[in-house]
Amino acid sequence: MNWKMMRSLYRWLVISSASVALIYTIVTDLRPFQWTMVIFAALSIYLSNYRVETSKSTFIVLLPLALPALISFGPVWASVIAIISLLSRDEVKRPLPVIMFNDAMITLCVVVAAKVYVLLGGEIGSFHLTGRETIAFFAAGLVFELVNAIIMVTWKIFRDKAYGTIGESYLNYVWHIIRPFLFSTTLGGAALIAYQDYYIIGLLVVFFAALKLREVFMSVEVDEHYRNNAISDVLQAVYAKDAYFRRHLENVARYSLLVAKDFESLDFDIKTFSQAVVYHDIGKLEIPEKILRSPAQLTPEQWKIMKTHPTLGANFINGLKVFNDHQRKMARDIAFFHHERIDGLGYPNHLKGTQIPISARIVAVADSWDAMTTNRPYREALPAAEAKEELRKGKGTQFDPRVVDAFLKAIEKEEKRERRRREKYEAAEKTWHGRLWHKMFWRWN
């Protein structure tokens, strides 16, 4: 499918629907200008520079002001305020279609939320804390976030050419974005009531009190987000070096996580593990390209150098400031010990059995699985059945038998799921709407 064309088609579709909606609203529902709108615009500009970063995306929160603006001044002026605040960011430096798309998105959110608010019995111009208006208010908040999330997630699919398996992650992602809506809407409600009762002073007090509160509550979380971002930044550098290497790190992480939950314990938590596991081969950055990309089996001399990568990796991780102590220990253990064997014949320290941390025992299995099932320059990938047999053979010598058992079980479950998905896909292919859906949205990975 031509993603580029789909992408711009989608972008223009959003822009034109927003334009139509805005023009229609101007004609049917334009209310008089009030000078307090300027204060709303100023606060919105302030708020739009306040970004919320999560592990999945960065976004700005306009709802707590857009909603009170919408109810106080109507959808046209609320859209104008929102657009002004978007434009005030670094936005103006972007290409015109991008600016227009973002403005269109916020306009649609405002216009649709206004419609829902009025339909449910809310009155524009003044807000009363009756049951009916409160429900209408929260519904408007939900719809605002929902429209925003759907437009944005659909856009991301076109941009990134899919998000994993689209059907599942689409909803997940939408949910992820609208989750804070209850908080933002409540805040918007407080701002609205304060504005109605105490005018600008009330609005300002609620606004800055909320920002302050949020700062206090979020500081821990924000700190963690930055840490995670920094961790993935380091990986970007690694990824840029070598596509195979990137795939390997990601695959091993994915395979390891399939079984990690079976071994969760006090000193082994999945979250830290998932952050640390992608560093297991980081020491290979210091191995000469000639050896890493050797088209043939390595010579004994080259093997000797290759086998230093766990130690190099552990040293590298020791120096990484992005980790906290717990993360650092986990990442170092994995990098240092993932080539150890249960029977003590591994390297570099010849540890045995439970002397090897569980994290490294898991990665050892996942690492071998990925190595066996991926094509390399000097040999073809093994079929899954043979790779499973190899793991079974290694139970108790190379690998921890419990990890192998859990791993095989998880792989078989994945295979089953994949089979079911394929069957579903093939069944849907038999109908015209199924084929259309697939053409537009489906990707296997």
Ligand SMILES: [Fe+2]
């Ligand atoms: Fe390795």
